[in-house]
Amino acid sequence: MASGYVTRFGYRRVWRPGTRQLVMEHVLVWERHRGPVPPGMELHHVNGDKLDNRIENLRLVSRLEHKRLHGGCELRDGQWWKPCRRCGTFRPVPQGYYLKPDGSVSPTCRPCSIRLAVEYKRKRKAGKAERQAAGA
Numbered sequence: 001m002a003s004g005y006v007t008r009f010g011y012r013r014v015w016r017p018g019t020r021q022l023v024m025e026h027v028l029v030w031e032r033h034r035g036p037v038p039p040g041m042e043l044h045h046v047n048g049d050k051l052d053n054r055i056e057n058l059r060l061v062s063r064l065e066h067k068r069l070h071g072g073c074e075l076r077d078g079q080w081w082k083p084c085r086r087c088g089t090f091r092p093v094p095q096g097y098y099l100k101p102d103g104s105v106s107p108t109c110r111p112c113s114i115r116l117a118v119e120y121k122r123k124r125k126a127g128k129a130e131r132q133a134a135g136a
């Protein structure tokens with residue numbers, strides 16, 4: 001399984017045995033143990049190492065779940081959790097965050113997002129007042 005090459009996304013690609021078809025090595029490993037990957041499902045590398053293609057390191061996840069996992073979320077007992085990028089507090093998803101239309105989660109929690117928006121507005125206002133004062 002050492003043949004093939006690593007894609008620019010960090011995954012190893014190999015020839016499907018007996019064919020001239022290139023496939024992701026982790027997909028091949030999954031197929032060998034569990035059968036084909038169902039449509040709409042993806043494989044996630046549990047320890048984050050995309051070249052660690054042992055079956056124990058692969059998990060079948062939905063596209064949304066996969067996006068959340070890579071967005072820093074963790075699934076515990078059926079509930080999603082994510083640490084806020086600003087304050088570091090773990091908060092439940094989606095309750096503690098804002099969801100974007102594509103299902104991804106805001107990087108900062110609700111309280112931080114609100115605080116940031118207020119700060120941003122205040123700064124803009126202050127900047128405007130300064131410019132007006134300078135121009136007058």
Ligand SMILES: [Zn+2]
Pocket residue numbers: 043044045066069070
């Ligand atoms: Zn993944």
Ligand SMILES: [Zn+2]
Pocket residue numbers: 084085086087088089108109110111112113
């Ligand atoms: Zn926060």
